[in-house]
Amino acid sequence: MALNDANLPTLADEKPEEAILESRVLIIMTGGTICMQQSPHGFIPARGFQEKCMARVPSFNDGSLSVPMDVITNSKGDITAHPSLSTPVTRYGRKVRYTVYEFEELLDSSSINAKGWAEIAESIYQNYTLFDGFVILHGTDSLAYTCSALSFMLQNLGKPVVLTGSQAxxxxxxxxxxxxxxxxxxxxxxxxxxxxxxxxxNKLFRGNRTTKVSASDFAAFDAPNCPPLATTTSMRTNVNWDMVHRPTSLAQFRIQTNLDTTHVACLRIFPGIKPEMVDAVLKLDGLRGLILETFGAGNAPSGQDNAMINVLASAIQRGIVIINITQCLTGSVSPVYATGMSLSRAGVVAGLDMTTEAALTKLAYLLALPDSTPESVAQNMSLSLRGELTESSVPVFRHPDGALPERVQTLTVLGYAIAQGDLEKVKTIMKTEQHWLLNDADYSGNTPIHLAATSPAISILHFLLSQGGSVHLRNRNGRTPLFLAANAGLSDHVLLLRKSGAHLHSDERPAAELLARRRPGVWGLAGIDPRENNQRELDEENSGAGRSRTMAGSAP
Incomplete structure (x- = not known):
């Protein structure tokens, strides 16, 4: 057939192939089983991981041109070009381009210490602006400790840092x-x-919630008190976005590398342990903090003479911070038994549901902070800094004899001061009371932060938040302080709570979306987008109409 002008393709007909987005990821190799190979003396770390292990696997190498990627390799800022590989296009419509940066000394993870953690943190810090995310390859023996340590060392982190390793x-x-x-x-x-x-x-855990639960199974790790952040299935990776912990301070990413690991210790309580043994540990030269692994909900033997309690109380008076962690795999330290309450009265800090790994590294982190004191460290150990513990309120009820205990009286007086907008009275009460008062709850489950969320004085809310009150606790109706503030139409309160990291709980969103129809402004500040609601309703209407037409068409 003869060609004419009408048959010729035009520029308008030519559609350039859409560029495929690429994420940039730096893989940092520290050593561990994952990179080992056989030798006459057993498994040893091997060099050239990218070429030997990844380049030959199609899942890690789509065969495209190896584009050099700049990697900063030391604190001086020296840049070295590393060859890169790219994955095939994922089901999310992009590729992951990566390079492997191997540490000069590859370690078995049982040999890692604070110096190794600092090297990892420095590598992330130096390359932070060059990559979209980071993967750390690490041995499994101390992996949970490294995850916990890095979670505190990396401050105001805004990018994913994923640690992994292998059993084989x-x-x-x-x-x-x-x-x-x-x-x-x-x-x-x-x-x-x-x-x-x-x-x-196939599971993504919050690092400071993990512990190694098996020496040989492929399911080697678990986070007993915290569900996975994400789970990979045959179809996709499902992220539990409501659980993701985000930085709330308006500050640049930075690191703290000088963890005080040399002045902390861990001691496991066992039946028959003698107070003299505990006292000997607490009198170690230079000791500043101790993780005490206790029975059940935080119990330890006290004896009729309270010798153990006296040993602990004496150490606390000398400035040693003692943290109470349960030996159980799941559950939390809670002073519900007399022995546990005795520890609390002596000044031992309840570590709630922290793992031993998280408690130890957090204690080392806090002790190394500038101007830290035993009092400030003890206070911060019971607060969630990186999602390492579950903040909980302790409901208080009326005493059976009709009289209110002193603790309940204090909470009641504080509640009235908040409702009346009396900031000075609130400060006076908080100055003389323990910090746990911030997360105590009244008969309705409202904490001081709940009450301050609708207080006429926003300065009270600001003050209580600055003291460490939690924005994530829910009252007996399942409401967060943010929900109460938005429902009251207090825009400034909502903005302050959001700045402090507050977000609506998933259980609250249906009610919030209904309320947003009448007051979209304040609910928009709280995180409800009315456009999404309208689109969802439109989709539901269209879906319903479609179903009706289908049913009508199939009728006899």
Whole structure:
């Protein structure tokens, strides 16, 4: 057939191929089983991980041109060009381009210490602006400790940092390394989860909630008191966005590397332990903090003479901070038994549901802060800094004899001062009371922060938040302080709560969306977008109409 002008393609007909987005991820190799290979003396760390282990696997290498990626390799800012690889296009419509930066000394994780943690933190800090996310390859033995330490060392983190490793080397025929590494790359390259996380066996955990639960199973890690942040299935990675912890201070990313690990210790209580043993540990030269692993809900033997309590109280008076952590895999320290209450009265801080790994590294972190005091460290140990513990309120009720205990009286007086907008009285009460009062709850489950969320004086809300009150606790109706402030139409209160990290709980959103129809402004500040509601309703209407037409068409 003869061609004419009408048959010729025009520029308008030519559609250039859409550029595929690429995420940039830096993989930092510290050592561990994942990079090991056989030797006459057993498994040893191997160099050239990217070329030996990743380049030959299609899931990690789409065969595209190896574009050099700049990596800052030291504190002087020296830049070295590293060859990169790219994954094929993921089901999320982008590639992950990455390079592996190997530490000069590859370690077995049982040998890592605060110096190694500092090296990891420095590498992330130096390359923070060059990459979208980071994957840290690490041995499993001390992986939970490293995750916990980094979560405190990396301050105002705004990008994903995912740690992983394996139970079997990647060069072995049967291994878990491939899935763990690929899953970590996908998370770091696609999901804005600004936390230090641990990815293992298709689950993404908050790093400072994890502990190693098996020496040989592929499911080696768990976070007993915290559900996974994400789970990988055959279809996709499902992220539990309501759980993601985000930085709330308006500050740049920075690191603290001088953890005081040399002046903290951990001691496990056992039946028959003698007070003299505990006293000997507490009198170690230079000791500043102790993690005490106790029975059940935080109990330890006291004896009729209270010898153990006296030993602990004496150490606390000398300035040693003692944290009470349960030996149980799940659950929380709660002073509900007489022995546990005795520890609390002696000044031992309840570590709630923190893991031993998180408590130890958090204590080392707080002790190293400038101007830290035993009092400030003790106070901050019971507060959630990076989502490492579950903040809980303790409901208080009327005493059976009709009289209110002193603690309840104080909470009642504080409540009246908040409702009346009396900031000076609130400050006076808080100055003489323990910090736990901030998260106490009245008969309705309202904490002081709940009450301040609708107080006429926003200065009271600001003050209580600055003292460490939690914005995430819910009252007996399931309402957060943010919900109460928005429902009261207090825009400034809403903005302050949001600045402090508050967000509506998923259970509150349906009610909030209904209320937003009448008052979209303040609810918009609280995180409800009326446009999304309208679109959802339109989709539901269209879906309903479609179903009706289908049913009508199929009728006989």
């Amino acid at each position: 080397p990647m060069l072995e025929l049967q291994n878990d390394a491939t899935d763990n590494l690929l899953g970590s790359l996908v998370v770091a390259g696609h999901f804005m989860i600004p936390e230090v996380c641990l990815y293992f066996n």
